[in-house]
Amino acid sequence: MALILITGGAGFIGSHLTRHLLAARHTVRILDCLAPQIHGQVPTGLDWLNGPGVDFIHGSVTDELVVRKALQGVTTVVHLAAETGTGQSMYEIARYNSVNVGGTALLLDVLANDRHRSVNRIVLASSRSIYGEGAYNCPSCNNQKRHYPDGRNMAQLSEHRWEHSCPTCGDNLEPVATHEDDPAKPASIYAATKYAQEDLVRVACSALGVDYAILRLQNVYGEGQSLNNPYTGILSIFSTRVRRGQHLPIFEDGHETRDFVHVQDVANSFLAAVQSPSALSAVINVGVGTKTSVAEIAAHLSVSFGVSPDLLMTKEYRLGDIRHNFADIKRLQKILGYQPEINLATGMQRFARWVQRQVLPEDKLNQANFELKSRGLMGE
Numbered sequence: 001m002a003l004i005l006i007t008g009g010a011g012f013i014g015s016h017l018t019r020h021l022l023a024a025r026h027t028v029r030i031l032d033c034l035a036p037q038i039h040g041q042v043p044t045g046l047d048w049l050n051g052p053g054v055d056f057i058h059g060s061v062t063d064e065l066v067v068r069k070a071l072q073g074v075t076t077v078v079h080l081a082a083e084t085g086t087g088q089s090m091y092e093i094a095r096y097n098s099v100n101v102g103g104t105a106l107l108l109d110v111l112a113n114d115r116h117r118s119v120n121r122i123v124l125a126s127s128r129s130i131y132g133e134g135a136y137n138c139p140s141c142n143n144q145k146r147h148y149p150d151g152r153n154m155a156q157l158s159e160h161r162w163e164h165s166c167p168t169c170g171d172n173l174e175p176v177a178t179h180e181d182d183p184a185k186p187a188s189i190y191a192a193t194k195y196a197q198e199d200l201v202r203v204a205c206s207a208l209g210v211d212y213a214i215l216r217l218q219n220v221y222g223e224g225q226s227l228n229n230p231y232t233g234i235l236s237i238f239s240t241r242v243r244r245g246q247h248l249p250i251f252e253d254g255h256e257t258r259d260f261v262h263v264q265d266v267a268n269s270f271l272a273a274v275q276s277p278s279a280l281s282a283v284i285n286v287g288v289g290t291k292t293s294v295a296e297i298a299a300h301l302s303v304s305f306g307v308s309p310d311l312l313m314t315k316e317y318r319l320g321d322i323r324h325n326f327a328d329i330k331r332l333q334k335i336l337g338y339q340p341e342i343n344l345a346t347g348m349q350r351f352a353r354w355v356q357r358q359v360l361p362e363d364k365l366n367q368a369n370f371e372l373k374s375r376g377l378m379g380e
């Protein structure tokens with residue numbers, strides 16, 4: 001029977017994927033260090049790690065002995081373990097590099113040196129962030145040329161020039177769906193480490209004859225996402241503020257957009273990648289393929305909690321944030337045969353119902369913003 005190793009399997013996406021894999025009668029091994037930033041100082045709600053069908057190893061992907069042990073007898077690795085805060089990555093560069101790049105390199109190193117290797121597929125969780133600002137057209141030039149603007153710098157952001165402009169006519173560019181062959185242009189350290197993970201997996205797997213799938217996830221939301229981590233997860237950060245009766249601070253002008261995909265659709269995409277009977281060797285976007293602005297999602301969330309939206313346009317901005325991104329998901333459908341099922345209204349209701357059953361967390365947003373402002377990485 002297949003033994004699937006999920007690194008970072010105790011986290012948001014990993015916990016959903018584990019349920020899907022167990023339901024499909026796989027055996028799952030989880031390697032996770034239960035990072036306090038995500039799980040709190042005293043992790044709770046993780047009894048399922050010791051439940052039937054799950055073999056839990058408490059340790060880090062940066063520890064060689066632990067990684068060796070975790071890989072024994074495994075047929076497929078789903079590599080999720082990572083540091084995930086875009087803003088935080090801009091000043092904790094060595095830590096992000098060590099866990100995300102170093103951890104991936106170690107995993108592949110152990111595999112490359114194992115003459116009795118049982119692993120035949122690696123599925124990596126990558127990120128839409130690797131596209132940086134993503135792809136655009138100019139509606140005025142109307143020539144279908146794809147533009148890939150550079151990341152926005154502090155000078156541009158401080159003048160509140162949020163949108164990208166056409167190098168030919170100067171008008172605002174319009175975002176179009178990024179597809180997997182668009183160039184990678186990471187605009188944050190987090191994104192740079194995710195892109196490095198992709199390269200390591202692609203090159204090592206090709207050399208070792210191991211199949212791989214790289215799933216570039218858009219903004220994942222849903223039940224089970226960390227409510228403790230103030231460095232990532234806009235909906236969990238906002239949900240805490242809604243429950244505390246606080247306004248929702250909206251960066252820039254609120255018209256920046258993301259592709260919000262429910263965690264059930266993400267877990268199903270991973271399941272399809274794990275179970276695919278044909279070799280993959282592919283990079284695949286995972287999203288719903290539509291864009292929603294941050295102001296819209298904040299209002300939607302408030303309504304899901306049964307309160308009137310209390311949005312405050314702060315005009316704050318963070319270096320490394322991108323303006324727009326949404327995915328072309330044709331390859332998800334073509335290669336993995338998967339079509340997202342959860343629409344935003346259903347997903348938000350499910351998320352809000354789940355949040356209301358959780359202990360009310362501290363609001364650590366000000367602390368996270370202070371860390372950025374004190375380093376000149378955030379302005380207003």
Ligand SMILES: NC(=O)c1ccc[n+]([C@@H]2O[C@H](COP(=O)([O-])OP(=O)(O)OC[C@H]3O[C@@H](n4cnc5c(N)ncnc54)[C@H](O)[C@@H]3O)[C@@H](O)[C@H]2O)c1
Nearest residue numbers: 008011012013032033034035060061080081082125217220
């Ligand atoms: N959630 C999203 O919106 C999103 C979007 C794009 C990509 N991703 C990627 O998906 C993956 C999973 O994300 P998630 O949302 O489930 O994150 P998460 O923070 O909920 O889970 C990550 C898990 O990894 C564990 N971990 C962290 N460092 C580790 C280490 N050194 N060794 C072992 N375990 C470690 C944590 O304890 C946690 O359980 C990540 O690679 C992330 O970059 C997530």
